[in-house]
Amino acid sequence: MDELVASSTGFLSYLRTTWVWPGIAEVGQFIGTHLISGMVPAFLIAGAIAVFLDKARITRLMGAKANPLISFPVAAFSGGLLTVCSCGVIPIFTGIMTRGAGSGPAFTFLFAAPAINLIALTYTLSLMGLEFALGRVVFVMVCAVFIGLGIRLLFADPPEVPADMISYADDDNPRTDFQMAVFFGMLIFLMLTSTGYFDIWIQGKTLSAFEGGLTGLQGTPLQRLLPKLFMLLFEAGIIFIMLKQWFRPDEAKQWLAKAWSLFVMIFPKVLLGIFLSGLLAAAFPLSRFMVYFDDNSVRANLLVSIIGAMSYFGTIVGVNVVATMTHFGMHSGPAMAFLLSGPSVSLPEILALLPIIGRRKAVVYFFLVAVSTTISGLLFGMLF
Numbered sequence: 001m002d003e004l005v006a007s008s009t010g011f012l013s014y015l016r017t018t019w020v021w022p023g024i025a026e027v028g029q030f031i032g033t034h035l036i037s038g039m040v041p042a043f044l045i046a047g048a049i050a051v052f053l054d055k056a057r058i059t060r061l062m063g064a065k066a067n068p069l070i071s072f073p074v075a076a077f078s079g080g081l082l083t084v085c086s087c088g089v090i091p092i093f094t095g096i097m098t099r100g101a102g103s104g105p106a107f108t109f110l111f112a113a114p115a116i117n118l119i120a121l122t123y124t125l126s127l128m129g130l131e132f133a134l135g136r137v138v139f140v141m142v143c144a145v146f147i148g149l150g151i152r153l154l155f156a157d158p159p160e161v162p163a164d165m166i167s168y169a170d171d172d173n174p175r176t177d178f179q180m181a182v183f184f185g186m187l188i189f190l191m192l193t194s195t196g197y198f199d200i201w202i203q204g205k206t207l208s209a210f211e212g213g214l215t216g217l218q219g220t221p222l223q224r225l226l227p228k229l230f231m232l233l234f235e236a237g238i239i240f241i242m243l244k245q246w247f248r249p250d251e252a253k254q255w256l257a258k259a260w261s262l263f264v265m266i267f268p269k270v271l272l273g274i275f276l277s278g279l280l281a282a283a284f285p286l287s288r289f290m291v292y293f294d295d296n297s298v299r300a301n302l303l304v305s306i307i308g309a310m311s312y313f314g315t316i317v318g319v320n321v322v323a324t325m326t327h328f329g330m331h332s333g334p335a336m337a338f339l340l341s342g343p344s345v346s347l348p349e350i351l352a353l354l355p356i357i358g359r360r361k362a363v364v365y366f367f368l369v370a371v372s373t374t375i376s377g378l379l380f381g382m383l384f
Helices: 002-015 021-052 055-062 068-079 089-098 103-115 118-128 130-154 177-194 199-213 221-246 249-283 286-293 298-310 315-327 332-344 347-357 359-383
Strands: none
Touching: 021 089, 021 177, 021 249, 055 068, 055 103, 068 103, 068 130, 089 103, 089 249, 089 347, 103 130, 103 332, 103 359, 118 130, 118 315, 130 332, 130 359, 177 221, 249 347, 286 298, 298 332, 298 359, 315 332, 332 359, 347 359
């Protein structure tokens, strides 16, 4: 055993000296910080959407024949209710498409969800100020609708979804709208808890309740983790009770099977994209190129939009990166463009989308993101 550990340590030490290490380190960081907290809840929500959600309602609100004045705002706003990154939103986007949503509203949701969720806005406000937070809300909504409309105009055909991704459960079920709303609300609440949105409240309100039984753990990471773990177990218990009371056993199995199939199809491509993004970030350190982003020119905004769209930035990390760049001289216009394109699209996302939407739609989506975020950066830079 000791020899095995020593050989593993030696192999890791060797990898640190190779060109692949930045990509491996990026993948390791992603798995450690996003796999359990973000991706797993996202796949559970995606499976539930694909299996349980009423297809007729989705088609009516976000379908290809729905009123655009309703479908696109609903798609943009609903994206803000979920705390997901650009990769975590893919399974949910897939679930929405399998349930009859039109391409336009579905792509509106795809762009809006990572950029305008509660964590992103709260963190932007605290780290970068009110102007950036409000600007982010406005421009995310505008860009999302612009992208969705562009996809709808260029691709009138319905979204092509693999046959094995078709939903299973019957649309006619005995559950009420209230029961479905509570069930999906608990799934979203579980995601918010796991991604850390309630950490301050949990630690401030419940930590003292566990101190008596944590002798010897005071001040350790485990003491801070236990309250959150108990909260997650409590929420998972409520979801389990709902499944027992409101759903048939075969429906629960279909849900988990769908979530797993989406995970197997999407997650390996996400890891590949993150690995490539880590290599790109190491090869082209952005801090060395601040001279290109110190004005509000079209070149600066377009270049930073493309870089942001090619790189992987989590919801929180993206805000940190942009705040650091503004400190070193980045103009507010390119900063907003980066704030929009960084979390909303990434190379891992594009790679994962290819088998779902096809090459043409993926390329057009990337192009529309670059154009809309560039224009948004220009406008924001003129105002602030």
